[in-house]
Amino acid sequence: MAQAQVEFAGQQAAGRRVLVAEDSSITQDLLKLVLTQRGHQVDIANDGQEALHALRSSSYDVALLDFHLPKMDGLQVATQFLAGRQGLSRPLFVAITGDVEGLLKHPENCEHFDEVVPKPLNIDVVCGIVENGTETSGTGDAAQPNVVEMVKAAPAEPLPPARTAHAQREIIQRPATKRSAAERPVTQTPDTQTPDTQTPVSPSRETQKTVSPVRSAIEDLGYTFLRWPDDFDPMQQSARSLLATPQPGEADAILLCEAVRMEDLSELLQSHDLHLLPIIDLTGERSAGTDVSGVTLSYGETGKIRDVIEAFHDRRACIHDDLLQSDDFGDKLLGRMFTSGKDLIARYDGADTGFIAFNTIVDAATVGLEATKLTENGLLRPIFFDRLHECGHCGSARLNVREECPECHSANLSEEPYLHHFRCAYQGPESDFRSGDDLICPKCRRELSHFGRDYDKPGIMVSCATCGTSTSEPTVGFVCVDCAARSDGEAVRTRDVFSYALTEKAVGYLEAGEAFLGFTQKSLRFSDLPFDLVVALNEEARRYNQDQTSFALLNIAYENEREIDIEHGPRKFTQARDLFLENLRAALGPHSKVFRGRGYDYALINQSSPDDVRRDMTGILSQANAHIRLDIGASMTVFGPKDFG
């Protein structure tokens, strides 16, 4: 329930002044509640006129405008407010709409709105925009205050470099409906003064450079490629921005034309839901993390690229929507493994302090951590790779192993055989006996002339040149290459590294979505909850904090959804689910609210303790299942205020 707790506790960001123009009272309540809890100052406007008035009378950092407002729509509010305000500070305009397509039909929309947020609202996205997106609104390029980033409606204008920082939530729908040459950005950024002369097929700054025949051949395959670095913001590579964002499903592959840092690439691909695309390497440098190398192909072999892209297409088509839309890193990792058709294979990588890299685009530490969780959930099967020794100080696995002096830990050891003089029992290093070419016993001064009769060499003595100690048992020590910390061979920490393969369960989950796992597999994820439920939960939580009024949240999972879908079609299941919820509403009575979710449904019961509800669970379930002919396999998990931290 950690995620839920974070939401309730509210991450305190620097307070912003936010105007919410929204005609739905639920949405108003929610936005006000959540944003206020996070330390922002929120004003509400019920219609367009109020919104315009508010904008003119006070100054805001962010204006969240519903596109369809009574009296005056969001676009008109923005247009009228901005008219004649060129060069003055303005809020960040965010359009809220259920009809992204409709909004983007009008080119002027793109001039006035900085962000478009689809309905139903994702609270994380809104918070992200409010908290990260406002930084440029007041200080942006005064001459060009309202350049819409993605669709360059005004060609030949320089790209405002800082405008991209908040573009990190992948669910934000970017206005990019058309991919015509006219809409292509003219990237006259200060570092590349190249005129835009390329064709629509390869709108690249690189066209003036020599393009290899293999690359041309690949590009001629007829797929839509995203090219690194051309199609990504040159100024903001590390800020994970994308110049040309295709609609989901539009791009077919990523083409790496230049070397890229793994962190940049992985964040970029994850944040734009591009992680399920094949990565074609044209640099020859990242062959392990990429799916196919164009460098090693000869001119006639580009069919291999086609095969890879098609295979990705086919497998991507098998993935359930739950997974395609999931925000969860684990889901993305599973999706990537499934789509690429490759297990997660560990290999040694001296460049990383963890000493390990996986054949994927994410760093090994992150992969290892997530894969461990997935293994616990039975979604990945670990295959032992190696046991690494780790620095106890900094965690690096780049250790130097050496024999060292047990006294002073110096590695400056030298080996010397020692001699045993039988006659007098003197036993010491050979150097004690050396006298020119002869061996003279230092104790009895006799000459040792016959090996085996006078003397022998019973063993090796190791002596330390640093402290002078001699021993036959040097110890093993580890020295961290990264932080120079030293540890004893026996005390050094070890870490096991595994490769991972998808389990059958994981494949089922990927193909059938969350319903396959049943609710118990996943913890309650706050961001998955329906919007109005979040509002209601906030209210309940506040009441609980005030006077300890308890509440219970039922999470309803349908185990048999997939089977019914297959056997009777999705419509039958929906009908049964509706009936179930109707029955449940009746069973729970007036102190409850039932919410419809995507994978799960929810019921919130006021003034009840979760234990009471658990006790009545059998009765509730049987009432709710009444008159339903299909067994939808409904199960309920009960959460109480304590589960929210």
Added chain:
Amino acid sequence: MYALIADGFSYLQSQSGLSLLLLFWYVFIFEIPRYTVNFAIALLFRKHPGDMAPDLIDGERISVIVAGHNEEDAIERCVLALHEQSRPPDEIIVVSDGSTDRMAEKIGTLLRHGLIDSAHATELRAGKSAAVNLADRSVTGEIMINIDCDCSFDRHAFRNIVKPFVDPDIGAVSGNILVRNPQKSLVTAFQAIEYLISVSMGKQAAAQLGQVTCASGAFSAFRQTALHGVGGMDAGGGEDLDVTLRLRQAGWKIDFAESAICYTDVPDTLTALTRQRFRWERDAVRLRYRKHIDLMNPFSPQFNWVELVHEVEFFFFHIVAAIALPIYLVWLFFTYGDLAPIVLVAAQAGLVVMDVFTFSLAAIATPKVRSRTLLPYLLGYSIFNGFLMRFIRIAAYMQEWVFKASYKDTYVPDKVHRVRG
């Protein structure tokens, strides 16, 4: 039979003092003086001054050398026990002398765990002397204690064994070795009595007279300057006796710390005991009458009167007594025929009385030992000590003199036998 015994007693009763002396000449020559000396010393010197001495000043470092061959089972317990001492050693050095078991690995582990300070493992067995010499290189303490792996020590053993070193003339101190397994068999019970009388009390007596001749290899302490002065250990066996004799030759005093108690398992079968004593006696003869014969030669620069007294004592009471015994028996039977057994029984009866008396003194001198359980065995002790041990000694001396057998025993590697002096 009864008549014979009655005759015997009446015969003995009828003898005058002089004729009794003639009859029991062996007892009067070899047994009585030995006991008398012991009584006298035990009564005259009640407490050994070394025990009164203060502990060594704290700055004095004590190093322990444990040299062993194939002691993988014993070494860990042995090392752990060293840390239990009331005066723990400042340094522990372990040598695995060509062990073929896992002793080398074991001591490596002990080293890594910081339980010992230095570990050496040789590939080839070199013998205890060479192993100790090797370990001696690493010794940083001024006092070096040399122990056997299979011994166990009283908590205060180390504190007590280093006390005598307050006397700067002391070069080595022998620990008091007692029998750990007296209940094991009749043979071990007799040895327990023997150790108590001859080692514990005998060495106390010898210490009073400055005549301690063997700093036991199982537990003794050396002053490093003294040990280095005589070149360390020489090739074995009997290296403990050897190094003691050399230290004495060099003018060092040897002491005995009766309160530095160490327990060891003694051989529990007659065969094993015989083999052990053969080794000891042969080594003693080899060292005293071959290697260190100078000690008795008045024309040698090594000669000194104290050593001569000691050597004569050993010669007379060990060697002559052993050889005289069969002569006496033959003479007795030849002269008295049927009466001879009666005479022997009477002699034994007298010896038992003296044994009880001696044993009591020894038990008082070494209160640590639960001596009461050994009392019944005193009845047979004089047979064990007076006959059995002497015959073993005779056999060993014969072997050594005639065949130089000590050059063949397996206690020391063959390569060493072939060349040592």
